[in-house]
Amino acid sequence: MDTETVLPVDNNHNHNNSSDRSHVLDIYPLSNYYFGSKETLPFKDDTLADRVQRMKSNYAAYGLRTRVEGVILVELFKHPHLLLLQVRNSIFKLPGGRLRPAESDIEGLKRKLTSKLSVNENGSGPDWEVGECLGMWWRPDFETLLYPYLPPNVKRPKECIKLFLVKLPVSRKFIVPRNLKLLAVPLCQIHENHKTYGPIISGVPQLLSKFSFNIIES
Template identity: 60%
Template sequence: MAIMNNTTTTELLNSDDGHPLSGYYLGSKPSADAALKDETVADRTMRLKSNYDARGMRISVQAVMLVELFKHPHVLLLQSKNCVYNLPGGRLRPNESDVDGLKRKLLRKLSADDDNNQTNWEVSECIGSWWKSDFETLPYPYAPNAPKECTKLYLVKLPLNRDFIVPKNFKLLAVPLCQLHENRKTYGSIIAEIPQLLSRFSINMVSTST
C-alpha cells in the first residue's frame, strides 16, 4: 500500500479540514492468530458454535477509516494471505463496550506491540449493524429471531499523523469506494454496503502540498 507517498486525505463528519497522507507510516510486526491460519470453513463453524454455547451471541465491532488516493475516497482494509478482506476490528469480550473493544482491537491490529495504549483511536458513530441467524448464512441488516452473531461498523477518524503497524500475515490496503460498491463477490456483503452507508455524509477532500 503506497499511502505514504500521497499528500491528501479525507475528513469525515462534515469537517472542513483534512490531513496529508505523508504523515502516515506503514510498518509490520509478528503475525497474528497464527493458530488459525490453516483453519477450514468447517473448523471455523465448529469453533463459532462452541464459542456460542459457552458465551452466547458473538458481537464484533469493525472500523471504517477513510483516506484519499488519486482524488477519490478509499477505505482501509486488511487482506489475509487467503485473500479474504476484512475491516480492522474483531470480537468483543464479555461485558466490554463497543468503543473500548474496538480501540483494543485497533491497537492489536494496527499499532505496535509496545504501544502501551499510547495511540488514541477516535471512534465516532455506528453506521450499521448486521446479524446472522446461524454461522454459515450471509449477514442481514436486521435482527432475526435468536441471532448468533452481530457485526457493528463504526466510523473512526484518523489524526494528522499515525503509524500503522500491521501483523506480517496481513496487508493493509486502501480500496476505492467505487470498487467496493455492490462488489459482494470479492469483499463480502458488509464491506460492499459501505459506499451506501457513507452516502448520507458529506466527505470533504482537502489537498495539502508537501
C-alpha cells in the same frame, strides 16, 4: 396481487434541516501516514469448518457473539479510499474483531485496532477516535448468511457485527502483522462489489452516503 401502500406525505416538513446536512468527514492524504510491520498474528481458524465449530463453542459458553469493525478512510488521487486488511491474499476484512465478555463496543474496537494496526499493544500509543455506529449486520445461524437487519422470526441470533466510523488524525503510524496486508481501496471499486468484498464491505459506501468528504491537502 398489488401490495403497494401509498403513505401520506407531510408537506410542511422542513427538508432543509441543517442537522441533516452537518455530517462532514475530514479525510487526509495517504502520504501523511507511515506504514510498517510487526510480528505475525496467529490465525484462529484454518478452514470455514473450524470457524463454525469455534463459533458454536463460544455461543454455548457466552451466548451472542459481537464483532466490532472500523471504517477508516484516507485520500488518494483525490478520491476517498477505505482501509482494508487482506488475509491469505484472498479474504478482505475491516479492521476489528470479537468483543470479550462484558467488554464495551468502543473499548473492544480500540483494543482490536491496536492489535491489528498499532506499534504497542499495551495501550501506550495514540488513542483511536471511534465515532458513530454506521450500521449493524446479523447472523441468524452459524452459516455465513448475513442480514443488514434482524429478521423478526429469529429469536436467538448467533452473531451481531457493528460498524463504527473511525476518524484519523492528520498523521499516524500503522504497524501491521506481517501475515496481513493493509490496503487502501477506492470506495467506487468497493460499491456493491459483493463477489470480491462480501456484503458488509461492499455496503460501506452506502452507509457513508450521508457524509460529505472534506479532503484536506497536506
